[in-house]
Every structure is written in C-alpha cells, then in structure tokens.
Amino acid sequence: MSNIRTTGKKSSNTLVRDLVNVGIFAALYIVLAFLSSSIGYIPALIIFSTGSIALVTSIPLFLFFSKVERSILSCLIFCGFFGTAMFVMGQGVLMLTISLLVGLLAGVVLKVLGKGFAGLFSANIVLSLMSSSMMLPLWTSTEEYLEYTRTMCDAGYVAKLAELAQSPWPLVAIYAFGILGAVVGGFIARRVMKKHFERIGLAK
Amino acid sequence: MKLDPRTKLFLAIVANSVILSAPPVYSVLMFAVPAVLLLFEKKWRFVLAFFSVYLASVIGFEYLKTMDAGLALSLFVSTMMIVSHMMPITIVLYYVMMSTKVNEFLAAMARMHVPNKVTIPLAVMARFFPTVFDEARAIGHAMRMRGIRLFSLRTLANPFSILEYRLVPLLVSVTKIGDELSIAAVTRGLSPETKRTCVATVGFRVQDLIVFVYCLLVVVCYVFLGLTGNLLAR
Numbered sequence: 079m080s081n082i083r084t085t086g087k088k089s090s091n092t093l094v095r096d097l098v099n100v101g102i103f104a105a106l107y108i109v110l111a112f113l114s115s116s117i118g119y120i121p122a123l124i125i126f127s128t129g130s131i132a133l134v135t136s137i138p139l140f141l142f143f144s145k146v147e148r149s150i151l152s153c154l155i156f157c158g159f160f161g162t163a164m165f166v167m168g169q170g171v172l173m174l175t176i177s178l179l180v181g182l183l184a185g186v187v188l189k190v191l192g193k194g195f196a197g198l199f200s201a202n203i204v205l206s207l208m209s210s211s212m213m214l215p216l217w218t219s220t221e222e223y224l225e226y227t228r229t230m231c232d233a234g235y236v237a238k239l240a241e242l243a244q245s246p247w248p249l250v251a252i253y254a255f256g257i258l259g260a261v262v263g264g265f266i267a268r269r270v271m272k273k274h275f276e277r278i279g280l281a282k
Numbered sequence: 283m284k285l286d287p288r289t290k291l292f293l294a295i296v297a298n299s300v301i302l303s304a305p306p307v308y309s310v311l312m313f314a315v316p317a318v319l320l321l322f323e324k325k326w327r328f329v330l331a332f333f334s335v336y337l338a339s340v341i342g343f344e345y346l347k348t349m350d351a352g353l354a355l356s357l358f359v360s361t362m363m364i365v366s367h368m369m370p371i372t373i374v375l376y377y378v379m380m381s382t383k384v385n386e387f388l389a390a391m392a393r394m395h396v397p398n399k400v401t402i403p404l405a406v407m408a409r410f411f412p413t414v415f416d417e418a419r420a421i422g423h424a425m426r427m428r429g430i431r432l433f434s435l436r437t438l439a440n441p442f443s444i445l446e447y448r449l450v451p452l453l454v455s456v457t458k459i460g461d462e463l464s465i466a467a468v469t470r471g472l473s474p475e476t477k478r479t480c481v482a483t484v485g486f487r488v489q490d491l492i493v494f495v496y497c498l499l500v501v502v503c504y505v506f507l508g509l510t511g512n513l514l515a516r
Contacts, residue, residue, distance in 0.1 A: 272449060274450050
C-alpha cells in the first residue's frame with residue numbers, strides 16, 4: 079500500500095477506481111442522509127433522526143467499505159466531502175473537523191479489522207458518529223445554532239430545540255440512537271449483502 | 283461570457299457565506315451575480331421561474347408567518363421559509379455546476395495545486411447527483427407498478443422492504459455505472475500521478491476581475507456597516 083509509485087500501472091488503476099467509488103458513494107450518502115434526516119422536521123422525532131440516517135445509510139456504506147482498497151485515504155476523502163457539504167449548508171468548522179477525524183478513525187478501523195463483517199460493522203458504527211454530530215452545535219454553541227435555525231424553521235420548532243438544549247441528555251440520546259441505528263442497520267446490511275450483492279458479484 | 287472556474291469557486295464561497303449569515307438584502311445583492319451570468323448563458327426561462335418562485339415564497343412567508351394555525355399550515359410555512367432561504371444558494375450552485383465543464387474544472391484545480399486525489403472524486407460526485415436522482419426515479423416507477431410505494435399495504439406490513447426494494451436496485455445500478463466510469467477514465471489515461479493536459483484555456487480575464495471586485499465590495503459593505511452598527515434591518 080505504501081509504495082504506490084513503485085508498483086506501477088496496476089496499482090494506479092485501482093486507485094482511480096477507489097477515487098471514482100468515493101465520488102459516487104459520497105453523492106449517494108449525502109442524498110440519503112438528507113432524505114432520511116428529514117423526519118427530524120417533525121419536532122417530536124428530532125432525536126430519532128440520527129438513528130434513521132445511520133439505519134438507511136448502512137447498506138451503501140457496507141458496499142462502499144467492501145469495495146475500496148485504500149481504506150484510510152478513501153474514508154478520509156469521503157468524510158471530508160460530507161463535512162464540506164455540511165459546511166456549505168451552513169454548519170460550522172467543528173463539523174468539518176469531526177468529519178475528518180471520524181473518516182480517519184473509520185479508515186484505520188477498516189484497515190486493522192479487515193474487510194470481514196467485524197471490520198465493516200465497526201467502521202459503520204464509527205461513521206455513524208459523523209452524521210450524529212450534525213446536531214452537536216446545538217449544545218456547543220447554542221445561541222448561534224438557534225439563530226441559524228430561526229432563519230430556516232418556524233418558532234415552534236426552534237422552541238423545541240431550545241428546550242432540548244437545556245440538558246445534555248438529549249445529546250447522549252442522539253448519539254445512542256445513532257449507534258443503535260448503525261448496529262441494527264449493520265445486521266440488515268449483512269443480510270442484504272449476502273442476499274443480493276454477493277450473489278451478483280458486486281461484493282466479496 | 284466565460285468565467286474562470288476559480289472565480290466561480292470564489293463566487294460560490296462568498297455568496298454562500300453572505301447568504302447564510304447576512305440579512306436578505308445582501309443575499310439579493312449576491313445572487314444577482316449568477317442571475318445576470320445565467321442570462322448571458324441564455325437561461326432566461328430558468329431565471330424568470332426562479333424569481334417568480336422566490337418572490338412568491340418570500341411574500342407568502344411574510345404574509346403567513348403572523349397567522350397562528352394548525353400543524354399543516356406551520357409545515358407549509360416552514361417549507362416556504364426553507365425555500366426562500368435556500369433558493370439563493372441553489373441558483374449560485376446551479377450556475378456554477380451548469381457552466382463549468384469537468385475538463386476546465388480539473389485544469390483550474392490543478393493550477394491551484396489541489397491534489398488529484400481530491401479533485402477526481404469531487405468531479406465524479408458533482409456529475410453523480412443528477413444520475414442518482416434519475417436512477418431513483420426510474421426505480422420508483424418500476425416499483426410502483428408492483429405496488430411498492432412509501433405508504434402501501436406491502437410496505438406497511440414490512441417497513442424494511444422499502445429499503446430492500448428501493449435502495450438495493452439503486453445501489454446495484456449506481457455501482458455498475460461507477461465501474462464503467464472508472465474503466466472509461468483509466469482507458470483515457472486518467473491517473474492521480476500523471477499531470478493531465480487541457481485544450482481549454484483557463485485564465486483570468488476582465489469579467490473575472492469585475493465579479494471579484496463586486497463580491498469584495500458586497501462583503502466589505504456588509505462588514506463595514508456591521509461594525510458601525512448601521513446594518514440594514516432584516
């Protein structure tokens with residue numbers, strides 16, 4: 079892995095394939111994350127939105143993890159794109175930093191544990207921390223985040239958010255539901271991978 | 283009228299940050315730029331549609347937000363709010379995406395010394411958003427024929443089936459497209475280690491300077507007025 083330059087043409091070709099895969103799955107992930115987080119627009123379901131993101135995106139992530147060969151580089155760029163997209167949508171620099179860290183961590187986990195179920199499963203859980211962090215500014219910089227949402231949502235929703243920001247427990251719940259979603263999604267993804275992707279040769 | 287991709291990037295960043303942080307007056311000043319540029323690209327129908335929807339949502343929101351009504355109306359109002367606040371960003375991004383060829387984008391990025399490992403996935407990603415939506419729509423039509431919709435009897439009986447029937451075909455088709463794309467790219471000699479050549483000329487011209495100066499003026503105006511406390515009211 080470390081001597082990409084010296085191994086010549088073949089390694090460079092797999093690198094291009096990895097990079098193209100990163101682009102594709104990043105597009106897919108961003109679309110799916112926005113769609114599945116939209117249940118958070120119902121005030122009562124705010125806490126569960128991270129769980130639904132992790133649940134829905136775990137199947138594409140499993141496929142992505144099993145397809146890329148340079149785990150660390152791919153995960154880093156993948157999460158960097160998601161962080162940049164969130165940054166463009168108005169989240170702070172904190173989100174970008176967290177995304178890069180999570181990407182690095184997920185890549186390392188994937189590299190250490192290998193491409194078996196254990197590796198994919200734990201990398202998926204690590205990556206769910208990234209989508210769960212979307213709500214983090216509500217606790218770290220409450221006023222700014224409320225001001226930001228006030229320009230986007232109506233007063234009732236902002237009041238609900240302000241009520242959530244009072245205690246740290248909803249934050250814990252958000253991360254817990256994110257991880258729970260990733261765990262459940264991981265088991266579903268394992269079944270789906272076996273049933274569909276391995277049969278037609280998309281994944282090993 | 284062609285702008286350098288780097289100017290477009292600058293425009294996108296400045297417009298985004300101004301639209302997200304400043305009062306609406308500044309966002310109007312900001313998205314006037316892509317609107318004018320789109321007119322140069324002969325997209326007047328898009329610009330017209332954009333302005334009518336934008337005005338409708340802004341006026342509708344101003345009118346409706348004082349009313350206190352049930353959940354349905356509040357959902358409607360919040361949708362309108364998102365539309366009126368997010369639309370300026372979409373027109374900027376639409377202009378940048380529509381007018382930039384991948385070729386020029388990669389050349390400009392190489393000039394900025396951004397490594398190819400970042401620009402190649404970025405180019406693929408920008409190209410892939412429409413593909414994802416197209417594929418998803420086609421799969422949705424096919425599945426509707428078999429009675430698999432968001433709220434049908436079959437999906438209510440087993441909610442995870444919607445994941446399986448909608449997501450799995452999407453993933454299969456998207457990965458196949460991706461494989462073909464990477465094979466095509468490798469055949470044409472795209473590689474992160476070699477330097478690519480480009481026929482299109484990429485460079486700064488007078489129009490780039492005008493856009494640059496305009497963006498800077500808006501930002502300076504916003505910062506200056508903000509410091510002196512004379513910020514134009516919301």
